[in-house]
Amino acid sequence: MARTVGDAALMLSVMAGLDDRSPISYAVDSRELVKATRAPSLKGSRVASTSDLGGLMTIDDEVRTVFERAVSVFRSAGARVETACPDLSDVPEIVRLTRGLLMVARHADKLPEHRAVLQEGLVENTEQGLALTSRDVARGELLRTRLWQRVREFLATRDLLITPTSATPPFPIEQAHALEINGRPVGRILQRSYLTYAFSVLGLPAISIPCGFTSQGLPVGLQIVGRRRGEAAVLRAAAAFEAAQPWAAHVPPIVRRAR
Secondary structure, eight states, rough: OOSSHHHHHHHHHOOSOOOTTTTOOOOOHHHHHHHHHOOOOOOOOOEOSSSSSSTSSOHHHHHHHHHHEEEEHHTTTTTEEEOOOOOTTTHHHHHHHHHHHHHHHHHHGGGHHHHSSSSHHHHHHHHHHHTOHHHHHHHHHHHHHHHHHHHHHHHOOSSSEEEEEEOOOOTTTTTSSSOEEEEEEEOEEEEEEEHHHHHHHOOEEEEEEEEEOOOTTTEEEEEEEETOOOOOHHHHHHHHHHHHHHOOTTOHHOOOOOO
């Protein structure tokens, strides 16, 4: 959405804040968001690091390697980094149940007339949502509440949690999803979305920033997750990483080869 962390903070400062049209909005001092990127620092920050959500994910080897180098940048910048992760074992079921409900809300009315032109995966997800029972929906909300409490308790003694943004490098645009990880075929399961969905489903602030490239010149993202309403801390950390490893002027190798 933005070329630099500073630009992302500026955009967020315009978007954020109390608005009666959104019942979940809340008051924010937008100046603090921009200010955070002008005084970037990781010194003394307590940071938890997990490449695979505590073993929940299968991660591409090159993505893991690039991510581990990014973790080293955090340490060099003065952060106190530990390998740790809250219990996220319920995420797959939460994704299945809450995503199905969301797809029904957004797309169920389109199926009768537009099924033939809708993306296959979208139709499949919507139909899975339509098959949910009220008990399924209730269970999804209960699981999400329990997950929230576990993550809240975990972050009570940490300032940030960092993960890769995606389990795989970018795949060809002609593909709907990655076909393999580390040479092993993978299906259409939603595992690829767990890294980000695990935290967006809780409403926690998070940012994805570039942190390196694979041997093929494909970009790898770093996700920084903060505590509830901790947007300024997330932006401050992202800006500190950007200062240590700038990317705005960098042209990805794959783009250079295509010219």
